[in-house]
Amino acid sequence: xxxxxxxxxxxxxxxxxxxxxxxxxxxxxxxxxxxxxxxxxxxxxxxxxxxxxxxxxxxxxxxxxxxxxxxxxxxxxxxxxxxxxxxxxxxxxxxxxxxxxxxxxxxxxxxxxxxxxxxxxxxxxxxxxxxxxxxxxxxxxxxxxxxxxxxxxxxxxxxxxxxxxxxxxxxxxxxxxxxxxxxxxxxxxxxxxxxxxxxxxxxxxxxxxxxxxxxxxxxxxxxxxxxxxxxxxxxxxxxxxxxxxxxxxxxxxxxxxxxxxxxxxxxxxxxxxxxxxxxxxxxxxxxxxxxxxxxxxxxxxxxxxxxxxxxxxxxxxxxxxxxxxxxxxxxxxxxxxxxxxxxxxxxxxxxxxxxxxxxxxxxxxxxxxxxxxxxxxxxxxxxxxxxxxxxxxxxxxxxxxxxxxxxxxxx
Amino acid sequence: xxxxxxxxxxxxxxxxxxxxxxxxxxxxxxxxxxxxxxxxxxxxxxxxxxxxxxxxxxxxxxxxxxxxxxxxxxxxxxxxxxxxxxxxxxxxxxxxxxxxxxxxxxxxxxxxxxxxxxxxxxxxxxxxxxxxxxxxxxxxxxxxxxxxxxxxxxxxxxxxxxxxxxxxxxxxxxxxxxxxxxxxxxxxxxxxxxxxxxxxxxxxxxxxxxxxxxxxxxxxxxxxxxxxxxxxxxxxxxxxxxxxxxxxxxxxxxxxxxxxxxxxxxxxxxxxxxxxxxxxxxxxxxxxxxxxxxxxxxxxxxxxxxxxxxxxxxxxxxxxxxxxxxxxxxxxxxxxxxxxxxxxxxxxxxxxxxxxxxxxxxxxxxxxxxxxxxxxxxxxxxxxxxxxxxxxxxxxxxxxxxxxxxxxxxx
Ligand SMILES: [Mg+2]
Ligand SMILES: [Mg+2]
Numbered sequence: 001x002x003x004x005x006x007x008x009x010x011x012x013x014x015x016x017x018x019x020x021x022x023x024x025x026x027x028x029x030x031x032x033x034x035x036x037x038x039x040x041x042x043x044x045x046x047x048x049x050x051x052x053x054x055x056x057x058x059x060x061x062x063x064x065x066x067x068x069x070x071x072x073x074x075x076x077x078x079x080x081x082x083x084x085x086x087x088x089x090x091x092x093x094x095x096x097x098x099x100x101x102x103x104x105x106x107x108x109x110x111x112x113x114x115x116x117x118x119x120x121x122x123x124x125x126x127x128x129x130x131x132x133x134x135x136x137x138x139x140x141x142x143x144x145x146x147x148x149x150x151x152x153x154x155x156x157x158x159x160x161x162x163x164x165x166x167x168x169x170x171x172x173x174x175x176x177x178x179x180x181x182x183x184x185x186x187x188x189x190x191x192x193x194x195x196x197x198x199x200x201x202x203x204x205x206x207x208x209x210x211x212x213x214x215x216x217x218x219x220x221x222x223x224x225x226x227x228x229x230x231x232x233x234x235x236x237x238x239x240x241x242x243x244x245x246x247x248x249x250x251x252x253x254x255x256x257x258x259x260x261x262x263x264x265x266x267x268x269x270x271x272x273x274x275x276x277x278x279x280x281x282x283x284x285x286x287x288x289x290x291x292x293x294x295x296x297x298x299x300x301x302x303x304x305x306x307x308x309x310x311x312x313x314x315x316x317x318x319x320x321x322x323x324x325x326x327x328x329x330x331x332x333x334x335x336x337x338x339x340x341x342x343x344x345x346x347x348x349x350x351x352x353x354x355x356x357x358x359x360x361x362x363x364x365x366x367x368x369x370x371x372x373x374x375x376x377x378x379x380x381x382x383x384x385x386x387x388x389x390x391x392x393x394x395x396x397x398x399x400x401x402x403x404x405x406x407x408x409x410x411x
Numbered sequence: 412x413x414x415x416x417x418x419x420x421x422x423x424x425x426x427x428x429x430x431x432x433x434x435x436x437x438x439x440x441x442x443x444x445x446x447x448x449x450x451x452x453x454x455x456x457x458x459x460x461x462x463x464x465x466x467x468x469x470x471x472x473x474x475x476x477x478x479x480x481x482x483x484x485x486x487x488x489x490x491x492x493x494x495x496x497x498x499x500x501x502x503x504x505x506x507x508x509x510x511x512x513x514x515x516x517x518x519x520x521x522x523x524x525x526x527x528x529x530x531x532x533x534x535x536x537x538x539x540x541x542x543x544x545x546x547x548x549x550x551x552x553x554x555x556x557x558x559x560x561x562x563x564x565x566x567x568x569x570x571x572x573x574x575x576x577x578x579x580x581x582x583x584x585x586x587x588x589x590x591x592x593x594x595x596x597x598x599x600x601x602x603x604x605x606x607x608x609x610x611x612x613x614x615x616x617x618x619x620x621x622x623x624x625x626x627x628x629x630x631x632x633x634x635x636x637x638x639x640x641x642x643x644x645x646x647x648x649x650x651x652x653x654x655x656x657x658x659x660x661x662x663x664x665x666x667x668x669x670x671x672x673x674x675x676x677x678x679x680x681x682x683x684x685x686x687x688x689x690x691x692x693x694x695x696x697x698x699x700x701x702x703x704x705x706x707x708x709x710x711x712x713x714x715x716x717x718x719x720x721x722x723x724x725x726x727x728x729x730x731x732x733x734x735x736x737x738x739x740x741x742x743x744x745x746x747x748x749x750x751x752x753x754x755x756x757x758x759x760x761x762x763x764x765x766x767x768x769x770x771x772x773x774x775x776x777x778x779x780x781x782x783x784x785x786x787x788x789x790x791x792x793x794x795x796x797x798x799x800x801x802x803x804x805x806x807x808x809x810x811x812x813x814x815x816x817x818x819x820x821x822x
Contacts, residue, residue, distance in 0.1 A: 138570070144563065148637050149582040150611045151562050151575070152555065152626070159549070159623040163583065163614045164562070164575075171560040172574065200561045203574045212570040215563070220638050226559050227631050229644050232651075236643030349822055392811035400803035406815050411760055 007132055007177075008052040008110035009044050010093035013037055013065070013118035014082030026225050027118040028064065031234045032328055032397070033362065036225060037065075038072045039121035039238075042327060045076050047125045052107050054096050055118070056082040056089040078107060087195045087204075090115060091187045097180070109180060112136055115201055116175040121234060122221035123175055130216050135177035139211035142177075142202045143218035144170035170215060173222050176201055182209045242328055243394050245296035248276040251311050255337055256302045259370060262380065263300065263335075266387040279311050297328050298394050302335045309334050309351060312365065316354060320361040329362040329397055333390050337372045340411075348405050355403030364402045366393050371409030382409030418543055418588075419463040419521035420455050421504035424448055424476070424529035425493030437636050438529040439475065442645045443739055443808070444773065447636060448476075449483045450532035450649075453738060456487050458536045463518050465507050466529070467493040467500040489518060498606045498615075501526060502598045508591070520591060523547055526612055527586040532645060533632035534586055541627050546588035550622035553588075553613045554629030555581035581626060584633050587612055593620045653739055654805050656707035659687040662722055666748055667713045670781060673791065674711060674746075677798040690722050708739050709805050713746045720745050720762060723776065727765060731772040740773040740808055744801050748783045751822075759816050766814030775813045777804050782820030793820030 013027050027037040037055070044053045053076050057065045062079060069077050080096045082089035097109045112135050116123060127143055134141030147166050155161040183201060186208035194204065202213040225234055246267060250260035260276055268274045275296070301311040312334035319330055334351060348367055355365040370386045373379055386408035393401075424438045438448040448466070455464045464485075468476045470492050480488050491507045493500035508520045523546050527534060538554055545552030558577050566572040594612060597619035605615065613624040636645055657678060661671035671687055679685045686707070712722040723745035730741055745762060759778055766776035781797045784790055797819035804812075 140571075142571070144565070145560075147562065148635060149556075149584055150614075151558065151580050152583045152611075152613070153580055154555070154626050155623070158626050160551075160553070160613050160617055160626060161623075162617075163611050164580075166610070169562050169564055169575075172563045173560055199577070200563075200574050202563070202571050203561075206571055206573075212566070212572075215565050215569050215571060221640070224559060229632070229648055232647030233640050233644040236647065237640055240643075352821065388811045392809050396807055396809060398803050398807060400799045401817070404815075404817050406812070410763065 006051055006108065006110040007049055007112045007114065008097065008107070009050055009054065009114045009116060010090055011037075011040065011044070011053060011055045011116055011118050012082065012086055012089045012093065013055050013061075014058040014086070014089045025058075025061075026231065028061070029231050031121070031231060032238055033399075034072065034327075035068050036121055036231070036234065037118045038068050038074070039234075039327075040116070040118050040123070041069075041074050041077055042072070043121055043123050044116070045074060047128055050076070050114070050128075051110060052097075053077045054080055054093045054107070056080050056093040058082050083195075085196050086199050087187075087190075087201075090201065091195070094180070094184050094187060098184075111180060112177055113180045113183060114175050114177045115183075117224055119225040120174055120222055121225070122237065124219070124221075127216065127218050127222065128175060128177075131175055131177040131214075134214040134216055135179060138214040139182045139209065140176070140178045140202060140205040140213035141216055142213050143173045143175055143222055144215045145173050145218055145220065145222065147171055172200060172202060173218055173224070175222075176213070178205060178211075182211050185209055238328065239395055239397060242297050242397070243391070244272040245294065246271045246274045246298040246300065246390075246394070247291055247296050248274065248300045248302065249279050249311060249315060250276065250302045251279050251304045253304045255372065256304050259335065259337060259372070259383065260302050262383040263302075263387060263390075266383055267300075267390065270387065270391055279314070297326065297330045298333075299330065300333045300335055300390060302337075305337065305339075309336070309348065309354070309367075312351075313354065316358045316363050316365060319363045320358060326362060329364050329399070331394050331397055332358070332363060332365045333393055334365060334367045335386070336367065336369050338369050338409075339372050341374075351405065352403040359399060359402055364397060364399055366402060367405040369405060369407045371407070371411065373409070378409070385409060417462055417519065417521040418460055418523045418525065419508065419518070420461055420465065420525045420527060421501055422448075422451065422455070422464060422466045422527050422529050423493065423497055423500045423504065424466050424472075425469040425497070425500045436469075436472070437642065439472070440642050442532070442642060443649055444810075445483065445738075446479050447532055447642070447645065448529045449479050449485070450645075450738075451527070451529050451534070452480075452485050452488055453483070454532055454534050455527070456485060458539055461487070461525070461539075462521060463508075464488045465491055465504045465518065467491050467504040469493050494606075496607050497610050498598075498601075498612075501612065502606065505591070505595050505598060509595075522591060523588055524591045524594060525586050525588045526594075528635055530636040531585055531633055532636070533648065535630070535632075538627065538629050538633070539586060539588075542586055542588040545625040545627055546590060549625040550593045550620065551587070551589045551613060551616040551624035552627055553624050554584045554586055554633055555626045556584050556629060556631065556633065558582055583611060583613060584629055584635070587624070589616060589622075593622050596620055649739065650806055650808060653708050653808070654802070655683040656705065657682045657685045657709040657711065657801075657805070658702055658707050659685065659711045659713065660690050660722060660726060661687065661713045662690050662715045664715045666783065667715050670746065670748060670783070670794065671713050673794040674713075674798060674801070677794055678711075678801065681798065681802055690725070708737065708741045709744075710741065711744045711746055711801060713748075716748065716750075720747070720759065720765070720778075723762075724765065727769045727774050727776060730774045731769060737773060740775050740810070742805050742808060743769070743774060743776045744804055745776060745778045746797070747778065747780050749780050749820075750783050752785075762816065763814040770810060770813055775808060775810055777813060778816040780816060780818045782818070782822065784820070789820070796820060
């Protein structure tokens with residue numbers, strides 16, 4: 001955003017999650033092992049032109065939030081204590097850019113401030129850019145979505161008064177953006193009634209700063225995690241996104257190369273990006289970092305019998321020691337070949353301990369034994385079965401099943 | 412509903428799913444292996460006092476719907492061809508109660524007609540009862556929900572005109588119910604513009620029959636499956652509900668009884684209803700039907716070594732042959748005990764073929780080997796691990812992993 005001097009974010013996160021039926025406020029509920037708010041903060045920090053992210057937290061949750069910020073390395077986040085209502089919390093967040101606030105470092109006043117929700121983790125740079133530009137031009141802007149249901153006005157006796165024309169109305173979503181002075185001055189002027197009972201910042205900008213916000217059609221994934229079912233949905237969306245990249249790492253031995261090739265052929269019809277590399281190309285944490293930064297969290301390691309699970313071991317220890325704090329758990333499928341003509345069964349029991357250790361660093365290791373018959377057609381069928389199992393493991397990312405030995409093909 | 416003479420349903424299902432990004436209309440998308448609309452029809456058929464369910468189908472989908480109705484044994488469903496818009500389709504559905512329609516048997520005109528959506532499968536008897544009663548009293552009634560987002564009116568230049576007071580407005584959801592004559596007469600009088608561009612039946616009842624609908628606050632699960640993410644959500648909700656009941660079937664041998672007891676203790680903290688029965692109590696399809704009708708779709712079968720997997724075999728063949736068309740896939744976890752002092756490993760490879768066969772009847776069989784050490788503390792830890800694995804299998808219901816042998820405890 002070269003055309004804007006400084007853009008920062010206020011993220012009100014003081015809600016108590018009453019609609020979820022009590023219990024943990026939804027911004028602190030885990031989604032793939034990490035509090036939802038951490039995923040939202042990360043979405044903001046991914047955007048290079050955002051300077052500061054002020055998170056407004058209920059007083060009783062400050063310690064928890066400090067832990068989350070530290071645990072996941074959120075470097076551009078400052079914490080501010082919230083007020084009793086949403087508007088009062090946002091106002092506190094805005095004031096943090098002007099005064100010395102108690103909880104963190106001093107912040108610089110931005111030209112444009114984005115206000116978002118802690119419980120909308122799927123916000124993308126694209127829509128942030130659009131509303132920031134629109135705010136710079138118009139003074140205020142907000143994301144909107146078409147109405148899914150017709151909206152009706154009810155009378156005092158609980159009956160239909162009238163229904164609204166759907167095409168003329170929109171659902172007001174987040175993010176919204178404002179010239180800092182536009183929204184700050186609106187807060188300075190608004191009444192206690194506004195601060196206590198209102199929720200809509202666009203309304204304050206209109207009422208007190210006489211600025212008509214530009215409405216920007218946002219994508220459907222902007223929706224607000226409100227009910228328990230929305231947490232399932234968030235998890236499913238992340239899992240689906242994570243299942244789009246896979247890296248196959250193959251030992252340089254003939255059989256391994258053949259299986260690697262066949263798996264690659266079979267998996268590429270189900271996964272958008274399948275990358276196959278030789279094990280020699282994945283030797284350093286630096287190279288691995290490149291793969292992880294490419295948003296790949298799925299690995300298939302093809303081992304050969306003589307080496308037990310050397311390739312898997314190398315990869316998992318790189319993943320554990322790379323110093324990268326990964327956003328999501330990685331899946332490592334340790335593939336082993338089982339030749340019927342060879343006597344004795346492979347001892348893969350060490351995988352169990354390896355998996356237990358790796359799980360501490362959020363690396364999920366599963367073992368997959370592929371029967372390798374002489375018959376070419378049978379082999380291909382086994383590889384198809386192996387691919388289905390790999391896909392199932394990647395899509396579920398189930399920590400409970402790590403260390404298990406799965407089998408593709410009949411003995 | 413003793414106080415109402417006859418209640419029937421119209422289920423418009425002619426939508427083409429544009430909001431899902433093209434592809435299969437959402438009512439035909441599979442959720443746990445069955446088209447969404449079949450789950451909605453089933454929700455209606457579960458209610459004893461509903462006479463007929465008229466499903467209005469796009470002409471090009473009639474064959475598909477006939478297949479679904481036959482496949483899942485929907486006995487109270489009649490199909491009617493839809494028109495080009497939602498209102499025209501509903502009107503066709505209503506006419507089916509008055510005329511001989513081409514696609515099925517003759518129907519009797521109901522006193523109250525419920526109009527619902529094909530893509531809201533989680534409708535419960537409770538809300539159907541409430542809106543039916545309210546319709547009988549008031550002429551019309553509809554389920555509503557609080558607004559999740561503020562609704563705003565936009566001006567022609569794409570800016571905010573004003574925002575609506577959230578507390579005075581509601582989202583109009585489904586189901587809705589009407590005295591048949593109230594809604595039918597409204598359709599007879601309404602304009603072509605209404606039929607082509609309107610969507611809201613409550614509005615027609617108000618405008619043309621002068622009936623102000625009673626608004627009934629519905630539960631959150633009434634929401635409409637609109638986006639692809641909603642399909643994930645629907646699947647997660649069903650899986651969560653299915654994970655509330657479990658039946659442990661134990662062979663009458665000392666070790667099996669002990670493991671059965673320990674598993675029961677461990678699982679009952681995670682599952683609402685865990686029932687433990689001796690294998691002798693689960694001998695006939697009749698008894699099994701009782702368990703399935705109690706909404707239990709999860710079984711743990713504890714086998715003893717001498718019998719291989721006799722208990723599992725008995726149960727799965729009962730499940731396959733019982734003639735019950737189950738609503739959901741059943742999970743059978745075949746538990747086996749592994750004693751370190753006994754020589755030789757158990758041959759469980761037959762489980763693979765058993766599982767493949769059972770899957771055709773929607774029975775998902777997994778095998779779980781529990782290490783049975785002499786040390787009591789170690790045994791308890793293994794049982795805890797086994798419980799976690801059982802929970803993971805039940806929650807995921809993954810068909811790809813059937814026939815696999817999982818292990819709890821260290822060799
Ligand atoms: Mg607002
Ligand atoms: Mg309607």
